Amino acid sequence: MVQADLLIHSGTVVTLAGHSAQPARGQAMSSVGLIKDGALAVRGDSIVAVGTGAEVRAAGWLGRETREINAGGKLVLPGFVDPHTHVLYAGSRENELAMKLAGVSYLDILKQGGGILATVRSTTQATDEEIKAQTRKRLARMLSQGTTTLEIKSGYGLTVAEELRALHLIRELDEEGVQDLVPTFMGAHAVPPGWSEEEYTTLIAEEMLPQVARESLAEYCDVFCEKGVFSPESSAKILRKAREVGLKLKLHADELESSGGAELAARVGAVSAEHLLRASDAGIRALAAENVIAVLLPATSFNLAQNVYARAKTMLAAGVPLALATDSNPGSSPTESMPFVLTLACLYLKLSPEEALTAATINAAHALGCAALVGSLEVGKRADILILDVPNLNYLPYHFGSNPVETVIKRGRIV
Numbered sequence: 001m002v003q004a005d006l007l008i009h010s011g012t013v014v015t016l017a018g019h020s021a022q023p024a025r026g027q028a029m030s031s032v033g034l035i036k037d038g039a040l041a042v043r044g045d046s047i048v049a050v051g052t053g054a055e056v057r058a059a060g061w062l063g064r065e066t067r068e069i070n071a072g073g074k075l076v077l078p079g080f081v082d083p084h085t086h087v088l089y090a091g092s093r094e095n096e097l098a099m100k101l102a103g104v105s106y107l108d109i110l111k112q113g114g115g116i117l118a119t120v121r122s123t124t125q126a127t128d129e130e131i132k133a134q135t136r137k138r139l140a141r142m143l144s145q146g147t148t149t150l151e152i153k154s155g156y157g158l159t160v161a162e163e164l165r166a167l168h169l170i171r172e173l174d175e176e177g178v179q180d181l182v183p184t185f186m187g188a189h190a191v192p193p194g195w196s197e198e199e200y201t202t203l204i205a206e207e208m209l210p211q212v213a214r215e216s217l218a219e220y221c222d223v224f225c226e227k228g229v230f231s232p233e234s235s236a237k238i239l240r241k242a243r244e245v246g247l248k249l250k251l252h253a254d255e256l257e258s259s260g261g262a263e264l265a266a267r268v269g270a271v272s273a274e275h276l277l278r279a280s281d282a283g284i285r286a287l288a289a290e291n292v293i294a295v296l297l298p299a300t301s302f303n304l305a306q307n308v309y310a311r312a313k314t315m316l317a318a319g320v321p322l323a324l325a326t327d328s329n330p331g332s333s334p335t336e337s338m339p340f341v342l343t344l345a346c347l348y349l350k351l352s353p354e355e356a357l358t359a360a361t362i363n364a365a366h367a368l369g370c371a372a373l374v375g376s377l378e379v380g381k382r383a384d385i386l387i388l389d390v391p392n393l394n395y396l397p398y399h400f401g402s403n404p405v406e407t408v409i410k411r412g413r414i415v
């Protein structure tokens, strides 16, 4: 029999098995498939056996060439999937902290030419190598904290050439093969100075989207649907065109004001709706009815510091599948840490550790269309595995502010 390259044994293995066909919702989000004294065998970049130590050894994968890792009772998890990030950019915006503390709102900073527009300036002025070097550092911080697959949006370019450049850079970073990167086109991140919303919406629909599709540069299209940014009408126009050219849809919805974003995401058949801090009851019902995944971003709520969090429990009760992400970006969420997001999800979204973990792994993978490959520890899946120096699942969100991830295995290789 062929031998496994790697055997991880004596761990508390949380498989998240059984949710690969459909995102988990309701009660099923608590079903995490925990195996005490669990083991995993890996061959090449895939998982070939999962079970108790005795079961995996009996399966006969163990040979003289097999490297063994004794997890010593620690937690063994699938790599985190971060389904909403804006990590491709140059510069930073710590100067906005003082404005924020003085009471200037996120949208007012944007209206004054700061916020997203400030990052557009620093990014468009940077060379390809500068942008990639800065982004690699963020990706490395993500990997060390357990993120093995993530989405990256464009959106700090806002011209045809710059948006295409961003997507090319995401592709180049993906080809470096450290993590798996899922590209999203988000030309509709802000309206650039000198353009009306209508003119810029037409540019996105008529020029940007066809070129993105022609070069197969993105899997998803996303829009910042928000009062003063893109209206539901402009958002719908962009998303319908995106669907026509073959992209799947996401929507930044109801983040700062309730503007019917959740309803729109459901109406256009989006895979996911993001933020949803102020989603209406009707919006939540619509998400459930259309199987739209709610990607919740509690680190953004934390950082906006207005004490407004998405109504995760209401969504859960309504049957909306929940995912979690960092929203890593230089303005509203300057963090790369999925473990921190798990803590916030428990403390402020009131999710249980089991629900939060489901949201950060298999449901997050569904939000990126890659649940057949990642998000759980099951035979045939990619060997993206974490060993965390924590004694049980409750400890993971409970202890925050330091990195609990001890070992990261990406596609079968120890990082």
Ligand SMILES: N=CN[C@@H](CCC(=O)O)C(=O)O
Pocket (backbone or CB within 6 Å): 086, 115, 116, 119, 224, 252, 255, 300, 327, 329, 330, 331, 332, 333
């Ligand atoms: N809200 C829009 N986009 C990001 C923020 C980007 C930025 O501030 O640079 C978000 O999801 O929070």
Ligand SMILES: [Zn+2]
Pocket (backbone or CB within 6 Å): 084, 085, 086, 252, 327
């Ligand atoms: Zn975002």
